[in-house]
Amino acid sequence: MFIIQDLANFYIKVNRYLLRKAIRALNSLLKLSEKRNFEITIGAPSLKSQKDIVESASKYDMFTASSENYYADQYWQLIEDVLPLNQQKVKIVDLGSGQGRMVQKFLDNFPTAEIRCCDISKKAISDLQRNITLSPGQQVKAEISEYKSFVARQASSSVDIVLFTEVSFYSPGWEKCLLDIYRILKPGGIFVSSHRSRYFNAMLLLSLGHIQAAEQILKHNSGRLFGTTDLHFSWNDSPATREILLAAGFSVTRVAGIGVLSGIKGDPHELLAEPGTLSEDELNALMGLEKQLGETVPDSGRYILFLAKKD
Numbered sequence: 575m576f577i578i579q580d581l582a583n584f585y586i587k588v589n590r591y592l593l594r595k596a597i598r599a600l601n602s603l604l605k606l607s608e609k610r611n612f613e614i615t616i617g618a619p620s621l622k623s624q625k626d627i628v629e630s631a632s633k634y635d636m637f638t639a640s641s642e643n644y645y646a647d648q649y650w651q652l653i654e655d656v657l658p659l660n661q662q663k664v665k666i667v668d669l670g671s672g673q674g675r676m677v678q679k680f681l682d683n684f685p686t687a688e689i690r691c692c693d694i695s696k697k698a699i700s701d702l703q704r705n706i707t708l709s710p711g712q713q714v715k716a717e718i719s720e721y722k723s724f725v726a727r728q729a730s731s732s733v734d735i736v737l738f739t740e741v742s743f744y745s746p747g748w749e750k751c752l753l754d755i756y757r758i759l760k761p762g763g764i765f766v767s768s769h770r771s772r773y774f775n776a777m778l779l780l781s782l783g784h785i786q787a788a789e790q791i792l793k794h795n796s797g798r799l800f801g802t803t804d805l806h807f808s809w810n811d812s813p814a815t816r817e818i819l820l821a822a823g824f825s826v827t828r829v830a831g832i833g834v835l836s837g838i839k840g841d842p843h844e845l846l847a848e849p850g851t852l853s854e855d856e857l858n859a860l861m862g863l864e865k866q867l868g869e870t871v872p873d874s875g876r877y878i879l880f881l882a883k884k885d
């Protein structure tokens with residue numbers, strides 16, 4: 575009697591499991607068909623629409639999203655060996671700081687950090703102010719500002735480290751600001767930036783079934799990627815980005831892909847590994863793989879990290 579009851583319960587559980595799997599698969603299919611409805615167009619965006627859209631995109635809080643915290647750790651582990659960790663009064667500027675995940679990394683590691691940061695999004699700056707934890711002796715000044723005008727207002731040779739992570743993707747023409755970023759760094763100062771690759775965008779569009787648009791990715795370095803918005807994006811290949819940094823006077827000390835084997839929801843690598851769903855041991859194993867292979871295949875990352883120096 576008990577065996578029959580157990581078998582019946584087992585049968586019900588299996589059926590529920592299969593039903594849940596079928597519903598999930600159906601939902602993904604529906605989402606995929608929604609995503610197929612996009613296109614690329616090329617042309618200069620109006621600043622107003624770009625600002626409005628960036629503002630609404632910043633509703634996703636990268637400070638609290640667990641996968642994003644994993645990627646913040648990956649940035650940190652790839653840059654910490656060149657940072658002046660023992661220096662007193664390190665001056666750091668974070669351009670397009672978002673909700674402050676990188677600001678917090680630097681606060682955790684520089685007991686007397688002075689950080690100035692900006693973001694075009696009012697919401698991102700107010701989230702940052704709520705998110706970060708300051709110790710006595712640390713200072714953070716956060717401004718709602720476009721990064722180019724923010725850099726123009728900083729004194730020459732006044733900054734030890736400039737951060738510019740995952741911002742250029744949303745800002746075609748970012749290259750024009752490089753000379754000014756170089757100007758505000760002290761000699762020996764470090765520029766940490768990350769950029770979207772052509773290869774990643776091609777994978778993204780192909781994974782969404784948009785082969786025509788993926789071809790456009792080859793011909794251009796910027797454009798409108800998702801037909802539902804007016805937001806313009808920029809991308810490039812790592813050798814070309816390295817040349818752009820060299821032309822601005824920097825020496826480039828490291829180029830590495832971030833997330834070459836993993837992704838957040840919607841990324842082409844999502845099915846390989848999604849950090850937010852992994853245990854601590856799995857995250858450590860993934861970090862080891864990604865740190866080693868990131869330098870071998872930088873362009874396959876979600877972003878490509880460049881570590882550059884003002885000599």
Ligand SMILES: C[S@@+](CC[C@H](N)C(=O)[O-])C[C@H]1O[C@@H](n2cnc3c(N)ncnc32)[C@H](O)[C@@H]1O
Pocket residue numbers: 628629632636669670671672673674675676692693694695698719720721722738739740741744745
């Ligand atoms: C993907 S998030 C990256 C945030 C942060 N740098 C990080 O790594 O956590 C991109 C951020 O860039 C900001 N942004 C985009 N264009 C900008 C611009 N022209 N000036 C200032 N911030 C900008 C967005 O509002 C958004 O918060």
